[in-house]
Amino acid sequence: MSQEYLSLRERTQARDRSLRDKVMTLEEACEYVNDGDHVSLGGSTASRTPFAMVWALIRARKKNLSFSRSIVSTEGDLIFASGVGNHILTSWFSQGIVWGVSRVMRHFTENRLARFEEWSHMSIGLRFRAGAMGVPFMPMRSMMGSDVAGQLDNLEEMTCPFTGEKILLVPALNPDVALIHVQRCDPYGNAQLDGLTFMDIDMAMAANRVIITTERIISNDQIRRRPDRTRIPFFTVDAVVEAPYGCAPHECFGVYEPLFSHMDYYAELTRKEPMEGVQAYLDEYYYAPENWTEYLNLIGLEKLLDAARRGRSIYDD
Amino acid sequence: MTIETKDFTASELLCVMSARALEDGQVVFAGVGIPLLAATLAQRLHAPGVTILFEGGTIGPHVVPGQLPPTTNEQRCTRKANMLVSITEVLLLLQRGYVDVGFMGGAQIDQYGNLNSSFIGSADDPSVRLPGTGGGNDISSLTRMIVAMPQEKRRFVENVDFITSPGYIRGGTSRRDAGLIAGGMYRVVTDLAILGFDEETGRMRVEALHSGVTPEQAQENTGFELIMDSSVETTEPPTDEELAALRHLDPDKVYTA
Numbered sequence: 001m002s003q004e005y006l007s008l009r010e011r012t013q014a015r016d017r018s019l020r021d022k023v024m025t026l027e028e029a030c031e032y033v034n035d036g037d038h039v040s041l042g043g044s045t046a047s048r049t050p051f052a053m054v055w056a057l058i059r060a061r062k063k064n065l066s067f068s069r070s071i072v073s074t075e076g077d078l079i080f081a082s083g084v085g086n087h088i089l090t091s092w093f094s095q096g097i098v099w100g101v102s103r104v105m106r107h108f109t110e111n112r113l114a115r116f117e118e119w120s121h122m123s124i125g126l127r128f129r130a131g132a133m134g135v136p137f138m139p140m141r142s143m144m145g146s147d148v149a150g151q152l153d154n155l156e157e158m159t160c161p162f163t164g165e166k167i168l169l170v171p172a173l174n175p176d177v178a179l180i181h182v183q184r185c186d187p188y189g190n191a192q193l194d195g196l197t198f199m200d201i202d203m204a205m206a207a208n209r210v211i212i213t214t215e216r217i218i219s220n221d222q223i224r225r226r227p228d229r230t231r232i233p234f235f236t237v238d239a240v241v242e243a244p245y246g247c248a249p250h251e252c253f254g255v256y257e258p259l260f261s262h263m264d265y266y267a268e269l270t271r272k273e274p275m276e277g278v279q280a281y282l283d284e285y286y287y288a289p290e291n292w293t294e295y296l297n298l299i300g301l302e303k304l305l306d307a308a309r310r311g312r313s314i315y316d317d
Numbered sequence: 318m319t320i321e322t323k324d325f326t327a328s329e330l331l332c333v334m335s336a337r338a339l340e341d342g343q344v345v346f347a348g349v350g351i352p353l354l355a356a357t358l359a360q361r362l363h364a365p366g367v368t369i370l371f372e373g374g375t376i377g378p379h380v381v382p383g384q385l386p387p388t389t390n391e392q393r394c395t396r397k398a399n400m401l402v403s404i405t406e407v408l409l410l411l412q413r414g415y416v417d418v419g420f421m422g423g424a425q426i427d428q429y430g431n432l433n434s435s436f437i438g439s440a441d442d443p444s445v446r447l448p449g450t451g452g453g454n455d456i457s458s459l460t461r462m463i464v465a466m467p468q469e470k471r472r473f474v475e476n477v478d479f480i481t482s483p484g485y486i487r488g489g490t491s492r493r494d495a496g497l498i499a500g501g502m503y504r505v506v507t508d509l510a511i512l513g514f515d516e517e518t519g520r521m522r523v524e525a526l527h528s529g530v531t532p533e534q535a536q537e538n539t540g541f542e543l544i545m546d547s548s549v550e551t552t553e554p555p556t557d558e559e560l561a562a563l564r565h566l567d568p569d570k571v572y573t574a
Contacts, residue, residue: 044373044390044404070404071390071451092451096387097349098571101448109446116446118435120454121372122412125405141412142458145495147480148450151440157496166496195392196374197403253392260387314392 005134008174011208017235021187026056026292029211029239033177035062039085040128040173040207041069042180042200046096046258049075049250050179052213052243055295058082058286068173070124070199073250074266076116077104081278082286086114091121099267103274118148123170128199130172131206137169144168178207180232181246183255185214189237190223190230195253195314197231204232213243215255245296245304256311259303325555327467327508328573330527332358332563333555335420335465335506339364343417346370346410346456349389351465352420353380354563354572361562368399370416372452374407376400382566408452411459414499419456423466423505425477428541429519430484430502432457432464433477440479450481457482460500468507468538475541485519492519510535511552515544525550 033039039057043049054075057065065085067076072090079085081104093116094102108114119127126138137156143149144157144166156169180200184192191212193200204210212232217240223230246252249259249266270277289295296304325333328351336355339345341364347356356369357380368377373390377399380386386393395401410416424447425433434453437445456462462484466472484502486492492501504524505512511525522544523535532545555563567573 045388047373047388047390047392071388090449091454092449094448097448098387101445105448106446110443116449118449120450120458121404121452122408122455125403125408129405141496141499142455144458145480145486145492145497146454146458146483147440148435148454165498168496195395196390196401198374198390199404201403202405251391253395257392258387311392314395 037176040175052246127173189234191232256307
């Protein structure tokens with residue numbers, strides 16, 4: 001088993017960790033995701049979802065990807081419905097509680113067309129943390145005695161060698177690729193994150209490759225003025241893509257709040273005929289636009305400006 | 318529902334009653350929906366010193382009236398907070414023992430306080446796949462729990478189809494034996510009653526009924542036998558002050574429709 005750790009290190013050592021320009025397009029960044037990869041998504045629910053990169057992977061017709069995220073929202077519907085992946089590891093899966101249970105998620109899971117592998121929120125966090133720490137597992141005290149644990153086969157209960165207590169071990173998760181959206185990043189991949197960081201820092205450290213999408217690219221001089229603000233170091237990052245409104249229709253802290261009316265529209269579209277609804281949505285918003293700007297155009301300037309005004313209210317009020 | 322005064326909704330009643338269950342100075346880990354709203358209500362009424370934790374990573378926020386977050390992960394959850402941390406860090410506060418109350422909603426609960434938010438029917442061939450645990454399993458495994466949910470026969474079942482968030486599991490010492498040596502179900506607040514749990518058996522019992530609710534009604538809306546003393550207390554109905562504060566917080570009835 002120590003072979004796994006050594007090959008993780010070898011892959012890391014083989015990455016070009018020099019300070020170099022990594023700025024590219026969404027389409028070019030797709031080259032860093034191979035069919036069959038395990039892809040971890042930053043953010044949580046409707047916050048800092050790396051939608052621009054998910055959008056690009058769906059358009060690139062990637063195959064057999066598996067995904068993990070702390071909590072999965074509509075991007076999970078679109079991953080299943082587009083066929084880029086049929087396996088998602090998460091603790092909660094639906095657009096958000098106020099929109100009810102996702103009919104698309106239900107269609108895929110209840111008909112066994114795709115797998116929603118359910119772990120507790122903390123266990124996913126500790127799996128990324130173990131991955132970030134370079135250790136094979138983390139011990140924890142929840143999930144024991146529940147049917148959530150009963151559904152999973154890569155867990156172990158053990159007796160603590162020091163105290164004799166029962167404790168649960170969860171294995172490290174080192175994703176092939178992590179997709180993380182941030183407010184600011186320099187061309188080398190030094191990423192600054194405002195607001196809630198979710199599991200993103202551990203995820204970046206754990207991953208074998210990292211693609212950063214960013215609201216804006218800032219100079220390395222700016223980074224060096226406030227290095228305390230950098231949360232993800234450049235040598236963990238392989239690609240940097242400028243994607244303004246890169247989380248739309250979700251939120252990016254301090255920049256825009258969720259585009260609620262668009263999310264209402266999606267929920268309505270998929271309520272009665274989930275599969276027709278989600279396919280129509282993919283056709284209109286994913287396959288038809290020429291580029292990300294055109295996608296934003298389809299969502300509409302008025303909605304984007306409204307979301308931006310609400311987003312900035314964190315600093316303006 | 319035959320509560321005499323009909324000038325509030327069942328979810329408003331639920332909010333007020335569960336807000337009352339919180340005490341000033343407590344550290345409360347609140348889930349989305351009624352718990353988020355009720356914890357915020359408690360802050361504005363009898364418990365201004367309640368420290369709310371949200372699983373998105375927020376410590377000590379004060380949600381802005383009329384701007385209720387749709388989940389516990391948006392920037393709206395961070396208003397006037399003391400600190401923002403990662404999801405993992407905020408959940409580890411439960412494990413470390415800093416939290417007084419875990420406060421959650423529920424889809425389905427059983428006689429031992431086990432919650433199901435994963436599957437209706439069997440896990441292998443469910444009739445409904447529900448959204449899952451989120452932080453629910455961690456919260457209920459690691460701290461003392463208050464659950465707020467409407468009391469209906471289909472929600473209060475003898476044994477849940479799937480234990481997503483453990484209560485007393487199969488009663489007796491089964492929770493402790495499973496390795497969950499801390500925390501456990503403390504109260505279930507419903508639109509009919511305040512429910513607690515018998516210390517020995519871990520089974521649900523009625524602590525108090527809401528004004529105008531009969532013992533028969535509480536039992537009829539429950540899919541298993543409730544432990545009930547003949548001299549069970551009655552709660553005071555929501556006051557005008559409580560309802561006004563609640564409606565100020567949720568004017569669009571996002572969580573109190």
